[in-house]
Amino acid sequence: MTHDIINKETSSRLCEKMITFLPSDSTHNIAEIIDGKMGQGLLDLPRSEEDNRQNNRLFRFNLLRCLRMNIWETTEQLKCPFCKQDFDTKGDHLYQCSHLSKQIKTKMHNKWRDTWHKEMETLIPYIQLTDSKLGKETTGLVRSIRRSNIKPFDTHFNLPIVSKEGHFRCRLSKIGFDMITCNSDTCPSPSRGGSSAKSNNIVASLLSAEKSKFQRGRGSNTSRTDSSSQITVTGEQIIGDLFDDNMQLLPFAISPLGLFGPTINHFLYGTPPPSDYKTLHNIDKSKFPNASKMAHQAFTRTPSNILDRADYIWKSKQRNYHYGGSYKSPDPSTYYTQIFGRTVCKANGSAGLAAIQTLYESKHGPITASSLNDDQISYLLYSSRGRSTSQRSSSQSTQESSQPLTETFLAQNISDT
Numbered sequence: 453m454t455h456d457i458i459n460k461e462t463s464s465r466l467c468e469k470m471i472t473f474l475p476s477d478s479t480h481n482i483a484e485i486i487d488g489k490m491g492q493g494l495l496d497l498p499r500s501e502e503d504n505r506q507n508n509r510l511f512r513f514n515l516l517r518c519l520r521m522n523i524w525e526t527t528e529q530l531k532c533p534f535c536k537q538d539f540d541t542k543g544d545h546l547y548q549c550s551h552l553s554k555q556i557k558t559k560m561h562n563k564w565r566d567t568w569h570k571e572m573e574t575l576i577p578y579i580q581l582t583d584s585k586l587g588k589e590t591t592g593l594v595r596s597i598r599r600s601n602i603k604p605f606d607t608h609f610n611l612p613i614v615s616k617e618g619h620f621r622c623r624l625s626k627i628g629f630d631m632i633t634c635n636s637d638t639c640p641s642p643s644r645g646g647s648s649a650k651s652n653n654i655v656a657s658l659l660s661a662e663k664s665k666f667q668r669g670r671g672s673n674t675s676r677t678d679s680s681s682q683i684t685v686t687g688e689q690i691i692g693d694l695f696d697d698n699m700q701l702l703p704f705a706i707s708p709l710g711l712f713g714p715t716i717n718h719f720l721y722g723t724p725p726p727s728d729y730k731t732l733h734n735i736d737k738s739k740f741p742n743a744s745k746m747a748h749q750a751f752t753r754t755p756s757n758i759l760d761r762a763d764y765i766w767k768s769k770q771r772n773y774h775y776g777g778s779y780k781s782p783d784p785s786t787y788y789t790q791i792f793g794r795t796v797c798k799a800n801g802s803a804g805l806a807a808i809q810t811l812y813e814s815k816h817g818p819i820t821a822s823s824l825n826d827d828q829i830s831y832l833l834y835s836s837r838g839r840s841t842s843q844r845s846s847s848q849s850t851q852e853s854s855q856p857l858t859e860t861f862l863a864q865n866i867s868d869t
């Protein structure tokens with residue numbers, strides 16, 4: 453308990469202090485920057501397990517992203533060669549670009565879906581929230597169009613009809629998750645006010661991603677037809693069907709640096725929503741009554757703080773081994789948080805690297821008036837060649853670096869992680 457209070461106080465003071473010296477491209481997403489998952493994924497997991505290792509390129513990319521260091525060393529405003537929008541030097545645009553994200557987001561989504569499904573298979577029965585097999589992209593769940601191929605959840609579990617575990621009392625029949633990645637919103641598009649519109653922040657971006665899942669799209673015209681019965685239903689009707697059958701949709705929103713959305717954080721960690729949950733997602737009740745009910749119910753009738761419950765069950769019995777099989781993860785909540793951290797590094801990190809690859813293979817990187825010092829990029833693109841290039845640059849470079857740390861970092865010969 454004391455530990456939690458100190459943690460909370462430290463993080464709020466850190467936030468206040470950090471915001472005074474962060475550059476302007478990083479204040480709107482401070483919550484994402486100080487979220488510890490990515491750092492855990494980089495450093496905390498035991499390297500003896502092969503799954504926990506990252507190759508040099510991936511490790512370097514993630515480290516630059518995690519420490520908010522420049523990937524592109526320039527003071528000029530860069531432009532994206534694909535969408536022609538402003539391009540930031542920290543790599544946020546790689547995840548925001550309408551062109552690049554088409555190529556990287558599905559893979560990133562699927563890695564998250566598979567990880568969460570796999571981990572739930574142990575976690576959910578452990579806390580006795582289910583006594584049956586978990587479902588993945590299951591069809592036939594929507595009552596009015598049962599024979600259509602609509603998969604309302606990426607992954608879901610059934611709650612037991614009669615619960616043996618008295619801790620979570622709820623009348624839900626299923627809880628399903630839909631993964632979605634959001635943008636850091638570092639360079640908002642002109643339609644939303646461009647770079648001067650920094651009123652947006654990372655939590656708003658996560659909430660808007662969650663909203664699009666509750667509403668099944670941003671507008672009300674996302675209808676689907678059941679080919680066998682020829683019945684057409686809208687996204688709002690699908691949510692209504694799920695709601696009436698006591699199924700709960702929980703959007704699992706993830707930011708590029710690994711911050712989770714309020715809804716999944718409430719379920720996993722019991723984190724209270726940032727403001728009044730009734731208006732949290734700003735869903736228009738008159739147009740989307742079912743989406744509004746579903747979003748409200750995520751904070752009222754759905755079990756929450758499940759990792760704390762797992763810790764409690766784990767600690768109630770004496771054991772001579774650790775939950776994750778390593779002294780680095782003594783209890784379930786530490787173990788799962790590390791797994792999430794590893795997934796941020798592997799799923800989001802690989803997506804960013806793939807985007808850089810595309811950027812340099814089909815174009816010549818971001819557009820700028822003068823040429824860039826691209827040692828960093830050559831390392832990220834071709835690790836083996838990059839190492840010698842980086843070392844040469846650190847001894848020969850005459851250019852004054854705005855970030856001395858980068859030079860030191862480039863000179864280091866990073867061993868296999």
Ligand SMILES: [Zn+2]
Pocket residue numbers: 532533534535536537545548549550551552
């Ligand atoms: Zn772009």
